[in-house]
Amino acid sequence: MFGKLGAPEIILILVVIILLFGAKKLPDMARSLGKSARILKSEAKAMKSEGNNNAAAPSDPPAQDEPGQPTRTIQAAPGDVTSSRPVTEPTNTTKS
Numbered sequence: 001m002f003g004k005l006g007a008p009e010i011i012l013i014l015v016v017i018i019l020l021f022g023a024k025k026l027p028d029m030a031r032s033l034g035k036s037a038r039i040l041k042s043e044a045k046a047m048k049s050e051g052n053n054n055a056a057a058p059s060d061p062p063a064q065d066e067p068g069q070p071t072r073t074i075q076a077a078p079g080d081v082t083s084s085r086p087v088t089e090p091t092n093t094t095k096s
Helices: 007-021 025-056
Strands: 064-066 072-074 085-087
Antiparallel strands (some): 072 085
């Protein structure tokens, strides 16, 4: 549909990106994109391992702070303990 991208087209795209965002913001944007990718990867890995744990041992009760509420921790990056925080899951109870 668009054809093949050659070296001149790629250079033109890079020049336009630098003109739009500026050379000072590009490293920050790349760093932010990398952090987001690490968070997404760690969350997907946690969900996969959580699913495997639930399927492997359904008789083991999860650790709980409140009755019916399992405790989960969201971590920004593997090994990054400064930004991890406990998360409470919303309940499915409705008021009548």
